Amino acid sequence: MMNIEKLKAYQEKIKQYNLIDFFSKDTERANRYSIQLEDIYFDYSKNYLNKDILNELFDYANSCNLQEKIEAMFTGEKINKTENRAVLHTALRNFANKPLFLDGEDVMPKVREVREKIKTFTNAVHSGEWKGSTGKRIETIVNIGIGGSHLGPAFVTNALYYYNQDGIKVYFASNIDADDILQILAKCNPETTLFLIASKTFTTLETITNANTAKRWFLNSISDEKAIAKHFVALSTNEKACLEFGIPPQNMFEFWDWVGGRYSLWSAIGLSISLAIGFDNFEDLLKGAYEIDRHFRYTPFELNIPVIYALIGFWNRNLWGYNSNAIIPYSHLLSDFPLYLQQLDMESNGKYVDLNGNIVDYPTGQIIWGESGTNSQHSFFQYLHQGTDVIPVDFIGVLQPQHNEMLHHQWLLSNMIAQSEALMVGKSRKEVIKELKIANYPDDEIESIIPHKVFVGNRPSNIFMLKKLTPKTLGMLLSIFEHKVFVQGVLWNVNSFDQWGVELGKQLAKQIFKDLNSKEPTNNHDSSTNKLINMLKTLF
Ligand code: G6Q
Numbered sequence: 001m002m003n004i005e006k007l008k009a010y011q012e013k014i015k016q017y018n019l020i021d022f023f024s025k026d027t028e029r030a031n032r033y034s035i036q037l038e039d040i041y042f043d044y045s046k047n048y049l050n051k052d053i054l055n056e057l058f059d060y061a062n063s064c065n066l067q068e069k070i071e072a073m074f075t076g077e078k079i080n081k082t083e084n085r086a087v088l089h090t091a092l093r094n095f096a097n098k099p100l101f102l103d104g105e106d107v108m109p110k111v112r113e114v115r116e117k118i119k120t121f122t123n124a125v126h127s128g129e130w131k132g133s134t135g136k137r138i139e140t141i142v143n144i145g146i147g148g149s150h151l152g153p154a155f156v157t158n159a160l161y162y163y164n165q166d167g168i169k170v171y172f173a174s175n176i177d178a179d180d181i182l183q184i185l186a187k188c189n190p191e192t193t194l195f196l197i198a199s200k201t202f203t204t205l206e207t208i209t210n211a212n213t214a215k216r217w218f219l220n221s222i223s224d225e226k227a228i229a230k231h232f233v234a235l236s237t238n239e240k241a242c243l244e245f246g247i248p249p250q251n252m253f254e255f256w257d258w259v260g261g262r263y264s265l266w267s268a269i270g271l272s273i274s275l276a277i278g279f280d281n282f283e284d285l286l287k288g289a290y291e292i293d294r295h296f297r298y299t300p301f302e303l304n305i306p307v308i309y310a311l312i313g314f315w316n317r318n319l320w321g322y323n324s325n326a327i328i329p330y331s332h333l334l335s336d337f338p339l340y341l342q343q344l345d346m347e348s349n350g351k352y353v354d355l356n357g358n359i360v361d362y363p364t365g366q367i368i369w370g371e372s373g374t375n376s377q378h379s380f381f382q383y384l385h386q387g388t389d390v391i392p393v394d395f396i397g398v399l400q401p402q403h404n405e406m407l408h409h410q411w412l413l414s415n416m417i418a419q420s421e422a423l424m425v426g427k428s429r430k431e432v433i434k435e436l437k438i439a440n441y442p443d444d445e446i447e448s449i450i451p452h453k454v455f456v457g458n459r460p461s462n463i464f465m466l467k468k469l470t471p472k473t474l475g476m477l478l479s480i481f482e483h484k485v486f487v488q489g490v491l492w493n494v495n496s497f498d499q500w501g502v503e504l505g506k507q508l509a510k511q512i513f514k515d516l517n518s519k520e521p522t523n524n525h526d527s528s529t530n531k532l533i534n535m536l537k538t539l540f
Helices: 005-014 019-025 051-063 066-074 089-093 108-127 151-159 178-185 205-221 225-231 239-245 268-277 279-298 305-319 337-349 381-386 406-425 429-438 443-453 471-492 500-516 527-537
Strands: 034-037 040-043 140-144 169-173 193-198 232-236 252-254 324-330 367-369 393-400 461-468
Touching: 005 051, 005 305, 019 406, 034 305, 040 305, 040 471, 051 066, 051 305, 051 471, 066 279, 066 471, 089 108, 089 279, 089 471, 108 252, 108 268, 108 279, 140 178, 140 205, 140 268, 151 169, 151 268, 151 337, 151 471, 169 178, 169 268, 178 205, 193 205, 193 225, 193 268, 205 225, 205 232, 205 239, 225 232, 232 239, 232 268, 239 252, 252 268, 268 279, 279 305, 279 471, 305 471, 324 337, 324 406, 337 367, 337 471, 381 406, 393 406, 406 461, 429 443, 461 471, 500 527
Parallel strands: 140 169, 140 193, 193 232, 232 252, 324 367, 324 393, 393 461
Antiparallel strands: 034 040, 040 461
């Protein structure tokens, strides 16, 4: 049971106001409800919040022992209880030069060692010192991985387009559908291609199937098993399986079970990022995340961006009942951010069982979705403005573009700011009439069109504004979202670090694959499933 009675009472009181009223009553509201942290500005003023509500939310966080739980994560307590694991992705970007003990062993030397290995390897590939088996430079990198071993690196590599190394192309293959890897292989030359097999477990069906296809394709042109050592590396915790695949130990970049898949871009799984943008930039990404780690760990909740952001999400989800959250980057380079966040947030907190194994009687998690602006304005924004559900929106903008087309950029940001304003302010009946009159709309038709043109407004949104999209600010942004997810997991008392829900589909697919390959028609399932399997059998 959640003790949110006081919050409910505040909600009742605040409901009678329009969001815009808060601004007319308090001209300092934007200053009071925003935080500037280095190159990131967080404006949370357009929410149904006042100081009393925020204080009550902070009290709620305290009643969940949030500060102790933050410490427990950073200090390596085994907070992922269902897997009996520590959660230490923050160690991967820890530049404090202090030991961090897990089961009596300092994990930091190993972290630094792998980081050094990433650096040396990246530099060797970029300088041409590392050559393909026929003596040519590596020009193409193909990362083969899925889920946490794909989404983060793919998103970051695209987002940091302006930092991409000349002469190196990076592709990401993830889907079991062969059309994914085949289209990528069609662009590659085996002599100049390096495959990164990114898999924590090195057992994931999609990744191993794609890796074997890539190996077959490679050996078809360069029929020398020894050449594999120059064209395949593994990013994994499973040394034995890498060896069995044919990847020698020196080509293995290790990480550990205390790095969750969706939190692994900071680990060896980030090798594709380092190869795409150079090691120094990769290190800046880590340093940005480290900056936020310290802010999150040591800043009072009242000034703490991930904590406030998470509490606003909790307020929207558990008090107002909004079950969806749109993420709209007004930056083409951040287009894939919603995809990455879907996994981070929904896989972490989409749980109906709490840490004690009890079924919760309150909502947890939320549907995360979105698309970059302004494209999304011309598709689903209608629903955001006039749909029957209220969907809080988080906008992400970048102040300084890295191109010179300022006209585009001014329009882009004008649209973002306008949308945030429009969601809050809406358009009143009076304004609609005024507009229609100016447009000489026939008087006898005005009344019937008014309801369609009125926007009720009062729809909450947040804005994150980055000064510039650099490796460092991107690292900061990602770390804010990671910690927001962590805080919400604490508020909901769920384990944000396991993902048992993903397992069922994998198990069932194996059974169906077996049925598909047996001679007899199957009768093992319900009639719908049987019919579909038997229909497929005729094809193979
Ligand atoms: C992430 C999940 C999941 C995982 C993939 C890939 O938190 O655990 O998305 O990353 O299933 O797993 P491997 O890296 O083991 O191939």
